Amino acid sequence: MVMAEITHTPSFSETFLTNLYKVENGERFRTCLQCGSCSGVCPFGYLMDYPPGRMIAGLRADEFDLVMNTDTVWMCVSCYACAQICPSKIPITAALMTRTKEELVLAGNVPSELQNALENSQRYGNPLGESPRKRADWATGIQPQITILGRDRRPVDVLWFVGDYPSYHPRVQLVAKSLAKILNALGINFGILGPEENSDGDTQRLAGERGLFEMLAEKNGRIFSRYQFKKIITSDPHAYNALKNEYPALGISYPVQHYTQFLVEYFDQLKPMLTKEISAVVTYHDPCYLGRANGVFDEPRMLLEAIPGIKLVEMAHNHGSSLCCGGGGGGMWLDGFQWEKAHARLSEWRVHEAVATGANILAVACPYEPPRFEDAIKMIQPAGQVVVKDIIELLAEAIG
Amino acid sequence: MNPDIFVTIEHLRGKVSDISYVMLAAARELAKSTGGKVLAILLGHDAQNLAGNLYADQVLYADHATLADFNPEAYQKILVGIINEYKPRAVFFGHTTIGMDAVGGISAQLGLPLVSSVRSIGADSKLISQICGGKIMAECELPESTALITMVPGDYKPELGQSIQSPPVSSIPVQALDGLRITLKQYIEPETGDVDISKEPLLIAVGRGIQNQDNISLAEELAQEIGGVVCASRPVVDQGWLPSSRLVGKSGSTVKPKVYLAIGISGAPEHVEAITGSDVIIAINTDPAAPIFNIAKYGTTADLFDLVPALTDQIRNNKG
Amino acid sequence: MNIIVPVKLVPDLVEELSIDASGTNLDTAWLRLIINEFDDHAIEQSILLKERTGAHVTVLSTNVEGVDDLLFTAAAKGADRLIKFNGDFDSGVNNHALARAMANILKDLNPDLILTGVQANNDLDGSIGPLLAEYLGMPYVGYVSGVNVLGNIVSVRKEYPGGLIGEMEVTLPAVLGIQAAEQPPRYVAISKVRQMMKTINIDEQDLTGLDTLGGPIVKRLFQPEASGRAMMLSENAEEAARQMVAIFKELGTL
Numbered sequence: 012m013v014m015a016e017i018t019h020t021p022s023f024s025e026t027f028l029t030n031l032y033k034v035e036n037g038e039r040f041r042t043c044l045q046c047g048s049c050s051g052v053c054p055f056g057y058l059m060d061y062p063p064g065r066m067i068a069g070l071r072a073d074e075f076d077l078v079m080n081t082d083t084v085w086m087c088v089s090c091y092a093c094a095q096i097c098p099s100k101i102p103i104t105a106a107l108m109t110r111t112k113e114e115l116v117l118a119g120n121v122p123s124e125l126q127n128a129l130e131n132s133q134r135y136g137n138p139l140g141e142s143p144r145k146r147a148d149w150a151t152g153i154q155p156q157i158t159i160l161g162r163d164r165r166p167v168d169v170l171w172f173v174g175d176y177p178s179y180h181p182r183v184q185l186v187a188k189s190l191a192k193i194l195n196a197l198g199i200n201f202g203i204l205g206p207e208e209n210s211d212g213d214t215q216r217l218a219g220e221r222g223l224f225e226m227l228a229e230k231n232g233r234i235f236s237r238y239q240f241k242k243i244i245t246s247d248p249h250a251y252n253a254l255k256n257e258y259p260a261l262g263i264s265y266p267v268q269h270y271t272q273f274l275v276e277y278f279d280q281l282k283p284m285l286t287k288e289i290s291a292v293v294t295y296h297d298p299c300y301l302g303r304a305n306g307v308f309d310e311p312r313m314l315l316e317a318i319p320g321i322k323l324v325e326m327a328h329n330h331g332s333s334l335c336c337g338g339g340g341g342g343m344w345l346d347g348f349q350w351e352k353a354h355a356r357l358s359e360w361r362v363h364e365a366v367a368t369g370a371n372i373l374a375v376a377c378p379y380e381p382p383r384f385e386d387a388i389k390m391i392q393p394a395g396q397v398v399v400k401d402i403i404e405l406l407a408e409a410i411g
Numbered sequence: 412m413n414p415d416i417f418v419t420i421e422h423l424r425g426k427v428s429d430i431s432y433v434m435l436a437a438a439r440e441l442a443k444s445t446g447g448k449v450l451a452i453l454l455g456h457d458a459q460n461l462a463g464n465l466y467a468d469q470v471l472y473a474d475h476a477t478l479a480d481f482n483p484e485a486y487q488k489i490l491v492g493i494i495n496e497y498k499p500r501a502v503f504f505g506h507t508t509i510g511m512d513a514v515g516g517i518s519a520q521l522g523l524p525l526v527s528s529v530r531s532i533g534a535d536s537k538l539i540s541q542i543c544g545g546k547i548m549a550e551c552e553l554p555e556s557t558a559l560i561t562m563v564p565g566d567y568k569p570e571l572g573q574s575i576q577s578p579p580v581s582s583i584p585v586q587a588l589d590g591l592r593i594t595l596k597q598y599i600e601p602e603t604g605d606v607d608i609s610k611e612p613l614l615i616a617v618g619r620g621i622q623n624q625d626n627i628s629l630a631e632e633l634a635q636e637i638g639g640v641v642c643a644s645r646p647v648v649d650q651g652w653l654p655s656s657r658l659v660g661k662s663g664s665t666v667k668p669k670v671y672l673a674i675g676i677s678g679a680p681e682h683v684e685a686i687t688g689s690d691v692i693i694a695i696n697t698d699p700a701a702p703i704f705n706i707a708k709y710g711t712t713a714d715l716f717d718l719v720p721a722l723t724d725q726i727r728n729n730k731g
Numbered sequence: 732m733n734i735i736v737p738v739k740l741v742p743d744l745v746e747e748l749s750i751d752a753s754g755t756n757l758d759t760a761w762l763r764l765i766i767n768e769f770d771d772h773a774i775e776q777s778i779l780l781k782e783r784t785g786a787h788v789t790v791l792s793t794n795v796e797g798v799d800d801l802l803f804t805a806a807a808k809g810a811d812r813l814i815k816f817n818g819d820f821d822s823g824v825n826n827h828a829l830a831r832a833m834a835n836i837l838k839d840l841n842p843d844l845i846l847t848g849v850q851a852n853n854d855l856d857g858s859i860g861p862l863l864a865e866y867l868g869m870p871y872v873g874y875v876s877g878v879n880v881l882g883n884i885v886s887v888r889k890e891y892p893g894g895l896i897g898e899m900e901v902t903l904p905a906v907l908g909i910q911a912a913e914q915p916p917r918y919v920a921i922s923k924v925r926q927m928m929k930t931i932n933i934d935e936q937d938l939t940g941l942d943t944l945g946g947p948i949v950k951r952l953f954q955p956e957a958s959g960r961a962m963m964l965s966e967n968a969e970e971a972a973r974q975m976v977a978i979f980k981e982l983g984t985l
Contacts (some may be wrong), residue, residue, distance in 0.1 A: 222924070508891055540855060551949055707961040
């Protein structure tokens with residue numbers, strides 16, 4: 012008897028899983044122990060219908076479409092806590108969570124706040140919907156005048172990739188101005204792209220818009236190639252992550268540093284300039300994309316301890332176990348959505364931890380954080396006296 | 412050439428809308444230059460009483476059962492007949508859900524020139540229109556007869572188009588209105604909200620700047636402390652963050668409060684036209700170029716997320 | 732059912748607008764164009780109707796900067812056919828010119844329903860929907876925020892002030908001026924749009940005989956003076972709050 016071959020059309024679930032195995036380190040998905048650590052450490056895991064561990068179980072059971080029907084994946088803030096704790100070293104954040112969000116985006120299943128941020132990023136090169144022509148307005152009036160490469164057309168040593176929020180958000184523009192002050196004080200030959208700069212695209216990538224990320228990266232890559240510089244520095248850990256880890260795969264490869272790494276190289280020159288004492292207890296929040304995702308923990312602390320008068324204390328969660336502020340993975344643009352589900356904000360949890368250390372200053376190194384933590388402080392009574400400052404703002408104050 | 416200016420009166424469920432009076436005031440201005448009279452065109456059913464306070468030299472009234480409610484096709488048919496017969500110098504239409512549905516068809520059918528979004532009449536019969544969200548004004552010549560004009564509110568107060576003396580009303584014959592391709596089946600009332608914002612004296616309005624539904628609680632808390640009512644501009648209602656009963660704007664309610672606190676509202680014309688009756692407008696917007704500052708009495712570029720809680724606190728402490 | 736959606740690109744108000752040397756046109760140097768938001772709603776409504784009734788949707792627009800992206804995005808949302816009109820648009824067109832010229836082309840497409848935005852921010856000679864309807868001999872209803880197809884008529888929700896809705900029935904073929912689609916315009920992933928660029932063609936047609944007769948002659952454009960500009964309070968929140976409390980007291984609100 013001849014048996015006809017049974018044809019097999021792969022289900023959505025199966026196709027998704029097969030493709031997942033193909034990404035970098037994707038074969039590790041086969042070694043998931045279902046230990047549940049990822050779901051446990053996930054800050055919003057308790058709210059998700061399918062926290063990471065259960066998503067993998069769903070894939071294995073060929074029932075991933077059930078996951079797709081929920082919207083709780085949007086609670087993921089791409090903080091890397093799951094990836095870090097996983098004993099099998101499965102790339103949960105980068106592969107599973109991001110790919111799932113990509114499928115949701117393809118299906119048009121996007122919360123409306125996030126939709127606006129994505130559409131703005133595409134139209135205006137920034138998620139805030141501000142005019143690209145005004146991207147360098149924050150720099151007006153700074154003396155000596157900041158070199159804008161498109162206008163001034165001269166080679167520089169350092170290209171400073173400013174980023175969306177430092178360029179446009181009134182609170183974070185203060186951070187940009189402080190960094191300009193320090194770079195000038197150190198006599199660094201630097202320039203910015205100004206109106207030619209587009210969003211780095213990393214958060215949009217993690218929110219599931221791969222096509223948008225590539226479009227933004229390609230635009231930035233073309234602009235970079237027009238100018239002469241030796242390295243890129245940035246005040247934005249998300250841009251740092253993109254430029255260091257994601258852009259090279261698209262053929263855009265430059266040496267890149269977060270400003271804390273860059274300034275530590277000038278430590279001997281910088282330290283004597285820090286003459287004004289800042290008498291305060293300071294606790295430092297490790298940004299997910301600088302710390303946990305890229306292993307930069309020491310340089311920020313070195314800079315803080317160089318400031319006279321500062322006493323550095325650590326929060327209960329620090330270094331690799333730092334608690335996410337909630338801004339990543341699209342969280343910055345999902346506040347209403349996440350609030351509706353959680354009635355709690357990660358930024359507020361983190362502020363509670365800061366208050367518990369007795370700190371006067373919550374030091375940060377990522378542009379999402381000043382507005383997020385300052386909003387959280389307003390919501391928490393005992394935090395009333397805590398001030399949020401980017402490390403660079405403290406350095407600028409210490410220079411006087 | 413007939414120098415008279417005609418005005419198409421708009422009414423909804425037994426009440427003449429404000430834009431009609433605004434148009435009568437503007438028509439009066441225009442008639443000064445053309446040397447003509449102002450005639451109001453009233454189409455309705457058993458609606459002669461609506462002519463009572465129209466500031467016009469004469470009212471042409473057409474009565475038909477089909478005209479009890481607005482019907483674009485019926486209005487076009489009758490107005491075409493009137494324009495062909497009287498050949499007025501110009502005819503005003505409201506830049507509204509009524510006027511705009513009728514005027515375009517008339518322009519195309521009769522080959523008559525049309526100027527829209529007109530705010531005011533300038534010297535020498537110039538028409539001043541607003542476009543691009545109110546950021547650009549266009550000054551145009553009054554086109555050749557019969558010019559069709561659509562009017563937006565803002566520059567003429569409705570009171571200027573009202574009269575204590577009733578104008579003479581002439582009935583005009585109406586041709587048959589059979590075979591219409593458009594019919595009104597029914598009206599659907601808005602969700603009966605809790606409040607009628609058009610009657611509230613203190614309104615706390617939120618716009619796109621509030622960013623998400625959750626932040627509306629900031630406005631609610633302020634409203635509670637100060638004894639006001641929360642309302643919103645279109646983007647907030649479109650998102651479903653507040654019911655349509657709270658909508659202030661062209662498609663929502665026109666309000667006349669003592670105080671209108673506009674929070675995170677840019678001041679687009681569709682919103683502004685519904686709040687010009689306010690005594691005092693106070694605007695909070697981080698963009699110093701926001702058009703709302705052109706009509707507000709007081710303004711600040713302080714961040715609403717700092718200012719609104721601070722204001723709530725201060726009012727609370729002030730009472731204690 | 733055959734649905735046609737004429738859309739246009741209009742000045743993006745996010746940028747500062749300026750007037751050119753002639754004084755009668757917008758300066759195009761820094762002018763950004765964006766899809767007319769009401770046309771975006773018209774596209775969304777047409778896709779919703781396609782999903783409900785299996786209609787065929789054609790989206791068309793004039794060939795100005797940004798039109799390809801606009802059309803491919805519409806295709807990524809579900810539009811079946813894309814048409815781009817070539818013509819001399821630099822010497823100024825208005826809705827009368829466009830409507831007249833488009834009417835003949837549209838007639839040949841045999842539409843059952845034409846959906847277009849109820850207005851656009853740069854309209855100065857009325858909106859295009861009613862003009863198109865008249866040149867095509869079709870009925871028109873505007874300010875529509877809901878559309879239901881019932882055989883050879885459509886039932887539409889027409890918006891009146893105060894949140895009132897007038898439910899109207901219109902025989903097909905008809906033109907509707909869309910105020911809002913039944914849901915906000917959906918998001919479409921850029922990868923989908925890029926995919927459309929590779930798989931779907933944009934048909935091109937010539938738009939000839941553009942005659943602006945029927946529109947006004949602009950003598951000059953100008954920017955409104957910020958007449959009677961608001962008295963600005965402090966930019967500091969606490970200080971501004973104090974000032975506002977004082978104002979409320981003065982007004983008798985507090």
